[in-house]
Amino acid sequence: MAGGGNAIRGSRVGAGPMGESERGEAAPRVWVSYWCSNGHEVRPSFAKEPDIVVPEVWDCPRCGFPAGQDRDNPPQPPKNEPYKTHLAYVKERRSEEDGAALLEEALDALRQRRGES
Structure with a gap:
């Protein structure tokens, strides 16, 4: 259809001369x-x-x-902890000695599977 003639052109839902009487009182x-x-x-x-x-x-x-609501004593922002890697969490639970012992145990098992001494 050429030329338009669209009656609702440029309007949207809720647009128009609506006032309190049609919406109800706030x-x-x-x-x-x-x-x-x-x-x-x-x-x-x-x-x-x-x-x-x-x-x-x-x-x-x-x-x-x-x-x-207290202007002189606003709540403090939350403390954001830095991102921790998996290794950082493991180090929190294990000592250096425990880690070395586990690594040695894993390497020994690997060497045995490969047939190394």
């Missing part, structure tokens, strides 16, 4: 301030109802650190 809201250790403030809103529990901690959308 629930009363309460805004709560949270601060992270970088000093960022985030103010999410919550429904103002008796059964709604406002969380103690909220994630900061700017840095991802946890944010609390």
